[in-house]
Amino acid sequence: MPADLAIVTDSTAYLPQDAVDRHGITVVPLSVAVGDEVLADGVEITPKELAEALRAKHRVTTSRPNPETFAAAYRGAAEAGARGVVSVHLSGELSGTCEAARLAAAEAPIPVRVVDSRLVGMALGYSVLTAARSAADGLGLDEVAAAAVRRAAHTSGFFYVDTLEHLRRGGRIGAARALLGSALAVKPLLHLSGGRIEPLEKVRTASRAIARLEEIAVERAGDRRVDLTVHHLAAEDRAELLAERLRERIPGLCELYVGEVGAVIGAHVGTGLLAVVLSPR
Structure with a gap:
């Protein structure tokens, strides 16, 4: 360039x-802090290391x-x-x-x-x-x-998280806070709206939530020419399967990318994240 x-x-x-x-x-x-150690996202800490820290219940925070x-x-x-x-x-x-x-x-x-x-x-x-x-x-x-x-x-993002707890701790939950009272009974689908994380739908099981994520992506894509990304954190197999399904079902798909989120976003969503990003050409 x-x-x-x-x-x-x-x-x-x-x-x-x-x-x-x-x-x-x-x-x-x-930057992300794991315990007292401050690390550069993607440079000093990988998604795998972040996932291990979350599973080990280490304190993981981000800062200004x-x-x-x-x-x-x-x-x-x-x-x-x-x-x-x-x-x-x-x-x-x-x-x-x-x-x-x-x-x-x-x-x-x-x-x-x-x-x-x-x-x-x-x-x-x-x-x-x-x-x-x-x-x-x-x-x-x-x-x-x-x-x-x-x-x-014109770009939109929809995502599934196994738990709202990480978003709650990080103060990034916005209106999705209303789902906390029933968090054990639902698997929330969220989306980006007005720059904030907002609730989209409540689904009863993880498998239904992921199936619904697929349906939402197909519905929103329609017949338009779109670029698409499937993001995940420590859920590569589920992400690849979802990407393959979307490749088959979205006729105007241009570029498709499957990628793991890094430590800064991972700290707020937790392991098991699945997200679909749609961006019309």
């Missing part, structure tokens, strides 16, 4: 590494990012010859990441446009990829940021 504009995101996009390399995207790792981590990325872009940066991040309703990026942008040596995708995971990732492709096509700073916003506005 030409160095005119740099694209920056954070590690919760969980982009495939080949896409990061191909488009020259800078990924700023966020330091603006300096973004400032360093923006300085690096300027030193590499970029004349501007589009910095696309996870929902400001879920994290202080966008605010940290904006603080850093105010002091950056080149213009920076910070985009709150109001999403997370590959829902965020598709917005980042659109920004990268738009920059490669020669669009200007504001046009690239606007393209990222448009892609985000």
Whole structure:
């Protein structure tokens, strides 16, 4: 990609590494604390290690990012010859990441446009990829940021968790808190709405919840041309099976990616997560 504009995101996009390399995207790792040890997401702790820590009942928390981590990325872009940066991040309703990026942008040596995708995971990732492709096509700073916003506005994410407990502990549960009283009797399906985690449906068993997740994805995709990601945490077999079913059932499927979420999101959803991200072309 030409160095005119740099694209920056954070590690919760969980982009495939080949896409990061191909488009020259800078990924700023966020941090997770396991006990008293603070580790960089995807750099110093893997999804497998995070899952092991959760199963062992270790205290796992996330914290507000330091603006300096973004400032360093923006300085690096300027030193590499970029004349501007589009910095696309996870929902400001879920994290202080966008605010940290904006603080850093105010002091950056080149213009920076910070985009709150109001999403997370590959829902965020598709917005980042659109920004990268738009920059490669020669669009200007504001046009690239606007393209990222448009892609985000049409992207949706639905997910299943084995328990709401991790979301409750992390304070990310939003209106889904209403499900807590019956948490033992239901397997909740949740979605991203307005940048927040909201309840979608209550299902009685895990198998029914996963089947319903499949149906929702098929219904929402319709006949449109869509990119799709199946995310999971320590549930690879279930994710691969779900992906295969969706490959068979969605006629307009373009690109399909199966990927495990990392430590920052994993800390809030727990093992057993299954998520489907749909992003129309």
